[in-house]
Amino acid sequence: MGEEKEKVITDLKSTISELQNRLVAHSSEIDMLRQEVSRLKTEKFTLLKDKELLTKENKFLKDQITKLEAEKKVLDEQIQRPKVSPENLMLSFKDAMVRMEAGLKSEKMRVDYTLKTFDVELKANINLDKENKLFIQMPFLSELVPPENLSVLKFSISAVPKSRVPLITVPNVIGRMKDSAMEIIETAGLKASVTEKPSSSPKGMVIGQDPEAYSEVPAETEIVLTIAKPETVKVPNIIGMEKNIAIKVLESSQLSAGKTEERISDAAPGIIISQNPQPDTTAEVGSKVDIVISTKGIEVPNLIGKTEEKAKELIKKNNLLVGSVSYSPSLFHGRVLSQTPSAGVKVLPETSVNFKVGKEVSIEDLTKLFASFPEAKKFGIDPQLIFYVIKTFEINTRKNLDEFLKLSDKTIQEKLKLKAADMAIAIKEILKKLKG
Amino acid sequence: MTNAEKVIEDVLIDPLEKILFHVGRGIVTAQMELDKNSLATQILIDNDKDLSKFGVQAPWYHFAETNLELKMALSMHEIVEKKAGKSINKYRIYGAPMNANYSNSFNYDVAGVSIIKAKIVSIPPKTEVKGT
Numbered sequence: 202m203g204e205e206k207e208k209v210i211t212d213l214k215s216t217i218s219e220l221q222n223r224l225v226a227h228s229s230e231i232d233m234l235r236q237e238v239s240r241l242k243t244e245k246f247t248l249l250k251d252k253e254l255l256t257k258e259n260k261f262l263k264d265q266i267t268k269l270e271a272e273k274k275v276l277d278e279q280i281q282r283p284k285v286s287p288e289n290l291m292l293s294f295k296d297a298m299v300r301m302e303a304g305l306k307s308e309k310m311r312v313d314y315t316l317k318t319f320d321v322e323l324k325a326n327i328n329l330d331k332e333n334k335l336f337i338q339m340p341f342l343s344e345l346v347p348p349e350n351l352s353v354l355k356f357s358i359s360a361v362p363k364s365r366v367p368l369i370t371v372p373n374v375i376g377r378m379k380d381s382a383m384e385i386i387e388t389a390g391l392k393a394s395v396t397e398k399p400s401s402s403p404k405g406m407v408i409g410q411d412p413e414a415y416s417e418v419p420a421e422t423e424i425v426l427t428i429a430k431p432e433t434v435k436v437p438n439i440i441g442m443e444k445n446i447a448i449k450v451l452e453s454s455q456l457s458a459g460k461t462e463e464r465i466s467d468a469a470p471g472i473i474i475s476q477n478p479q480p481d482t483t484a485e486v487g488s489k490v491d492i493v494i495s496t497k498g499i500e501v502p503n504l505i506g507k508t509e510e511k512a513k514e515l516i517k518k519n520n521l522l523v524g525s526v527s528y529s530p531s532l533f534h535g536r537v538l539s540q541t542p543s544a545g546v547k548v549l550p551e552t553s554v555n556f557k558v559g560k561e562v563s564i565e566d567l568t569k570l571f572a573s574f575p576e577a578k579k580f581g582i583d584p585q586l587i588f589y590v591i592k593t594f595e596i597n598t599r600k601n602l603d604e605f606l607k608l609s610d611k612t613i614q615e616k617l618k619l620k621a622a623d624m625a626i627a628i629k630e631i632l633k634k635l636k637g
Numbered sequence: 638m639t640n641a642e643k644v645i646e647d648v649l650i651d652p653l654e655k656i657l658f659h660v661g662r663g664i665v666t667a668q669m670e671l672d673k674n675s676l677a678t679q680i681l682i683d684n685d686k687d688l689s690k691f692g693v694q695a696p697w698y699h700f701a702e703t704n705l706e707l708k709m710a711l712s713m714h715e716i717v718e719k720k721a722g723k724s725i726n727k728y729r730i731y732g733a734p735m736n737a738n739y740s741n742s743f744n745y746d747v748a749g750v751s752i753i754k755a756k757i758v759s760i761p762p763k764t765e766v767k768g769t
Contacts (some may be wrong), residue, residue, distance in 0.1 A: 283715050285728050293653070293713070293730045300654035304661025305757065311672050312699040312759050314664055320754040323711060339713045339730075 275350075282338040284330070288373075288415055290337050294321065298358065315360060323354040332376070371424060373414030374407050379428050382407045392423045400429035401486070431485035438480030439473050444494055447473050451490055459489030465498035465547050501554060503544035504537040506599065509558045512537045516554050524553030530566040531559030532596050532635045562591075562635055570634060577631065580624045587635075590617065590628055602632065653711065653730040657755075664703055664757060671698045703757040709734055711751040 285293075298319055305314040326338040340351070372389050374382035379395065386393040402408050409427030412418055437454050439447035448458050459477075466474050475493035478484050499519050504512040509526065516523050524541075531538055540556040542548055567584035571577040590596070593616070594605045605613075606629055613625035678695035682688045709732035716729050 283713050283728065285713050289728045290713075290730075293728050297652075297654040297657050297730060301657035301661045301755070304658035305665060307665045307669070310665060310668065311697070312668055314661075314668070314700070314703075314757050314759055316661075316755060317702075317758045318754075318756040320752075322752040322754075324751050325711075337713075339711055341712055 278341065282326070282340065284328075284336040284338055286334065286336055291415075294319075294358070317360050319358040321354070321356055321358075323356075324351040325354055326350070327352045327354070367420070368417035369420055369422075371410070371412050371414055371416050371418055371422075374410055374426065375414065377407050379405045379407065379426070382410075382426055386424050386426070390420045391418065392421055393426055394423050395426050395428050397430040398427050399432040401432060402429040404429060404431050431487070433483040434486055436476075436478045436480055436482050436484050436490060439476055439490070439492065440480065442473050443471055444473065444492070447492065455486045456484060457487070457489050459491040462491070462493045463496040463549050464493050465549065466495040468495035470495055470497050496549060498547035499550055499552075501540070501542050501544055501546045501548055501552075504540045504554070504556050505544065506533070507537050508535055509537065512540075512556055512558075520550045521548070522551050522553045524555035526555070527557045528560040529557050530562045530635070532562065532591065532602060532632065533559045533598065534561040535559065538636070567631075570631065574627075574631065574634070576627045580621065580627050582624060582627055582631070586617075587628070587631060590632070593617070596632060599636075602636070605629075605632065650712070650731045650733045653709075653732045653753075656707075656709070656732050656734075657753075660705060660707070660755075661757070664700060668699060699759045700757070701759055705753075705755045705757070707732075707753040707755075708750050709753065 298316060302316055305316065323339075326340070328336055328338065330336055337354070369390050371391065372385050374385050377385070383393040383395075398408065400406075400408050406429045407426050408429045411425045411427075412422070418424075432455075434454050434456065436456065437450050439450055442450065444458075444461070451458055464474060468474050472495045473492050474495045477491045484490070499521060501521070502515045502519055504515060507515065513523050529538060536559050538557045538559050540554060542552070542554065564584045567587055571582075571584070576582075594601065596602050596605055610622040610625035610629075613619070613628065614622045617625075617628075619625060675695045675697045682693050682695055712731050712733075713728055714731055716727055717724050
């Protein structure tokens with residue numbers, strides 16, 4: 202019995218211990234859940250706040266839409282309003298005044314009445330059209346326009362005694378070119394004088410007149426026409442800049458790049474070394490500035506003594522162009538005798554290089570040469586002898602020629618079995634002339 | 638444009654020249670009424686031997702100077718006028734008279750109205766109107 206009881210007690214203790222452990226585990230889980238609930242509450246509060254803010258913003262935007270729609274309506278109506286030039290407006294008032302005068306007249310009247318002054322304070326929109334001409338718009342009667350949006354035009358018209366001098370209506374010449382405008386003014390019996398004003402309008406266009414158009418003036422009155430002259434700007438200093446930067450600088454000054462020239466210079470390649478017009482001078486808006494850009498240049502290769510093909514190859518290899526090739530009778534046939542520009546000269550890329558190539562000396566060439574060389578005849582030197590000399594001494598290079606020329610006259614006389622040493626001198630002279 | 642606004646435009650507005658013509662005509666009519674009154678007075682004097690014996694004359698009045706101030710809502714309309722078989726597009730100024738009722742009914746802001754002031758004088762020398 203005692204053993205059984207002890208076993209039960211032990212079992213119960215073990216159960217209690219297990220339950221205690223589960224209790225501890227559940228408590229910790231409850232704590233975690235509490236923390237989660239607290240976090241979610243905070244989140245809910247934040248979201249509610251956000252919702253409130255968004256509701257406010259939504260209302261603000263709706264108000265804005267309503268306001269903009271109202272403004273759009275006003276603008277739409279404004280667009281539809283008839284546009285009236287000041288001249289037409291005045292004509293309309295004039296019509297109204299003429300009718301008022303007519304209303305004041307009556308045949309049966311003992312007393313005459315007349316309109317002495319007529320002052321108008323007009324609420325209207327004043328605007329400029331695409332051609333910079335003033336126009337006036339008046340709101341429709343049913344249109345709701347904030348009065349502060351309207352300009353006030355005040356003008357006064359008064360009766361003046363009729364002039365005995367016949368008056369001429371000044372023609373409207375604004376927008377015409379100077380010559381045409383002056384002709385119109387003079388045809389109307391008025392005089393024209395001109396004053397210039399810098400303007401973005403085309404050069405020579407009338408941009409103003411005084412007295413203004415439609416006013417009435419006595420004959421021969423001088424009408425001063427304001428003629429547009431191109432606006433001027435100060436030319437910026439672009440020397441030392443790279444071309445693309447300089448173009449931007451010119452454009453910012455309302456100028457543009459003109460002719461671009463390359464010039465060999467010690468300055469870094471691609472840098473502007475000169476400009477025309479000069480910096481700080483004035484130039485018309487939109488005019489061009491010519492620029493000179495620095496370039497390193499190419500050294501002309503030495504072609505002398507090279508074959509024609511080799512010379513052409515060298516020229517092309519150096520980014521130059523083959524210019525004119527001429528031929529001249531020479532001892533050094535097939536070789537370049539001379540060149541322009543000379544070797545070593547610095548030139549711009551793609552500059553043409555001209556050169557002269559030696560061609561084989563013919564009997565005709567020698568005959569021609571002898572004609573201008575009387576010593577040949579005197580010493581009895583004929584072309585065959587010269588050919589013999591060339592062949593014998595192999596005079597087909599400069600080196601060989603130089604060596605031959607260094608030989609003494611006596612040696613030459615002996616080798617060629619010449620009658621006189623003077624003949625050697627003459628042969629040397631002839632060969633010198635055959636260098637080409 | 639609502640119907641009510643259309644009615645306003647059709648009924649209330651008139652060309653400015655028509656309005657001014659009638660304003661002028663009003664002065665002439667008033668003058669004629671003054672003259673009629675003076676004439677009637679003169680006839681009465683002439684018919685009264687005592688009064689005519691003392692050389693009594695009826696007074697003749699005229700408006701030496703009339704100042705008008707017209708507050709109107711002015712608007713511009715393009716009209717087509719036919720002259721010698723040709724159609725000419727012309728602008729005409731229309732005016733609607735301002736009154737308190739008009740202002741209240743149509744929310745028309747009084748600050749937005751135009752004002753025309755005219756001075757009319759009697760027996761002037763022959764003149765012509767000229768823009769200034």
